[in-house]
Amino acid sequence: MWGTRRAVRLALATSLLLFSAARAWSADPLPSWNAGASKQAILEFVNEVILEDSPNFVPARERIAVFDNDGTLWAEQPMYVQLAFALDRVKALAPGHPEWKTKPPFSAVLSGDLKALAASGEKGILELVMATHAGITTDEFAMVVAAWLDNARHPRFHRPYTEVVYQPMLELLRYLREKGFKTYIVSGGGIDFMRTFSEKVYGVPPEQVIGSSILTQYEMRDGKPVLLRLPKVDFIDDKAGKPVGIEKFIGRRPLLAFGNSDGDQQMLEWTGAGRGLRLMGLVHHTDDKREYAYDRKSDFGRLDKALDEAIAKGWVVVDMQKDWKKIFAFEP
Amino acid sequence: MWGTRRAVRLALATSLLLFSAARAWSADPLPSWNAGASKQAILEFVNEVILEDSPNFVPARERIAVFDNDGTLWAEQPMYVQLAFALDRVKALAPGHPEWKTKPPFSAVLSGDLKALAASGEKGILELVMATHAGITTDEFAMVVAAWLDNARHPRFHRPYTEVVYQPMLELLRYLREKGFKTYIVSGGGIDFMRTFSEKVYGVPPEQVIGSSILTQYEMRDGKPVLLRLPKVDFIDDKAGKPVGIEKFIGRRPLLAFGNSDGDQQMLEWTGAGRGLRLMGLVHHTDDKREYAYDRKSDFGRLDKALDEAIAKGWVVVDMQKDWKKIFAFEP
Secondary structure, three states, rough: OOOHHHHHHHHHHHHHHHHHHHHHHHHHHHHOOOOHHHHHHHHHHHHHOOOOOOOOOOHHHOHHHHEOEOOOOOOOOOOOHHHHHHHHHHHHHHHHOOHHHHHOOOOHHHHOOHHHHHHHHHHHHHHHHHHHHOEHHHHHHHHHHHHHHHHHOOOOOOOOHHHOOHHHHHHHHHHHHHHHOEEEEEEEEEHHHHOOHHHHHHHOOOHEEEEEEEEEEEEEEEEEEEEEEEEEEOOOOOOOOOHHHHHHHHHOOEEEEOOOOOHHHHHHHHHHOOOOOOOEEEEEEOOOOOOEEEEEOOOOOOOOOOHHHHHHHEEEEHHHHHHEEEOOOOOO | HHHHHHHHHHHHHHHHHHHHHHHHHHOOOOOOOOOHHHHHHHHHHHHHOOOOOOOOOOOHHHHHEEOOOOOOOOOOOOOOOOHHHHHHHHHHHHHEEEEEEEEHHHHHHHHOOOHHHHOHHHHHHHHHHHHHHHOOOOHHHHHHHHHHHHHHOOOOOOOOOOOEEEEHHHHOOOOOOOOOEEEEEEEEHHHHHHOOOOHHHHHOOOOEEEEEEEEEEEEOOOOOOEEEEEEEEOOOOOOOHHHHHHHHHOOOOOOOEHHHHHHHHHHHHHHHHOOOEEEEEEEEEOOOOOOOOOOOOOOHHHHOOOHHHHHHHHOOOHHHHHHHHOEEOOOO
16 A cells, blocks of 8 residues: 555656656747847746736736737738738729729729829728728638738748748747736737638637727628628727727736837837736837838838837837847748 | 556546546536426537537637626616616716706606606617716726625615526536636627626626727826726627627627527527537526516517527527526525
């Protein structure tokens, strides 16, 4: 009997040893991050909120982490991916719309005149979005986006857009989930556009994606219900809309928020105004060799006021050039 | 050495035995449900979708279950709980609004004239909702609701409203979660009203509550950001709005949907139109001794067209009187 007990203890001890070894092997949860202030701030923050005897302990159910998408998880240069989709979609739909040849902003897209397109302003872009994103059912739209993502290639990296994602941020998402966080995307991009790839690419399920949306309408088609996408804005999940979206969709204040532009400023402010320890981070695009370098004057992902606030308030500012060992998984 | 191996095997076998015993003890996951067609349909459905070798197997990440709240998870008679809140709130705020004494619909509330209140129609109710739900911040509103729920009592059962919840449905929610389902509330009620108690009462976290909402606005107060509740409807999560809300907030079609009224009809249709096995259920209020009996002619929770569709399509119709051994946990 004593022998049996001893053997059981031995088996238990072996399990514990294996467990400790596994922990040691995975000692660096962020291998694509260089040692430095940013990495240290993240690791220390996570340890502080997950350790039960820490004064800053937060129960798992309240560990909400929110991430912007364009420029924070994937590249937003030379233009937002969803804009590239809209332009390609205009070209694909053009045969059915002969009037587009002479009608701005469509004519600008079809003749490749990006300057004229830019001149059409927000109103022009909205018109493009409605023509390319509405008028079909939610199921049809998801199929159109998935087919486009399969075939489209990033103009500089010549890879599917879903590979032009930041490896260090994938590691951060996974690390947070391992530590009990629920990871959300909170983006100005279209919610249904992102949901087609968020689970496969980021491990973020559709129900944890928050974004801009157009209205949909429930109706019957051949006795089957569909949701028809209407050419009418429902919600713009950008700037002051981000905290509004977070409260609407999650109903809890995030513990951690990461963005990269002025569009994320209010989301970071809202996160930082919560009680207890919080982490606010900005990805600063400083590496024109491996990716792009831009901030205060960029058309896409302008980072100006939020950078000033980050410096003033001590938010984590990730210097892509210095802080990231590797930017994309496909790098040699 | 052989002895050690044998001891380890013995330990393993003991663990397995204990595990099987634990399973046997918890053999009935729905103890408040009487044996019958409803209970059987639920148990069989869940087994079908969770067993990996079943032709109807669904991976855990896609196991979405949606539940209406009023009349499905808690009592909605003699009036919706949130309406009782609004009426009490009018009384509490009345000293600051002397004009309400003569101004309908407020005057009807203050004089207790529910007939006049009903005559004020949807417009009158909307006016009440805005006066009692808007004009304060999201944090303030949550505190007001929590304080009210602590003190208010159901007029017939003389208990906090959060105890007038259906024990069989609590068991169903828990059972589904144990089997890997993500349980959501999809209700015509106010999203922020429900989120104050959904986690504690139903085990449904705020981010899995979908409901009707008013607009909010991000603004700074004394250097701190707040979300101010505006007196303007954002979204009505009822009838054809329920599939719209499900697609907006979840972005996946539910596997299982439970409601109790015509307001849930489209949610059940939308669920049923998905590929593969789905379960649609209605709670039919048939027990005026232990709860209430109402359906086709009720002002609150009318069940008429959805009942016809349920019968025609073979949805599960739960007969509260016959199917439920116990309705409330507080029953003797």
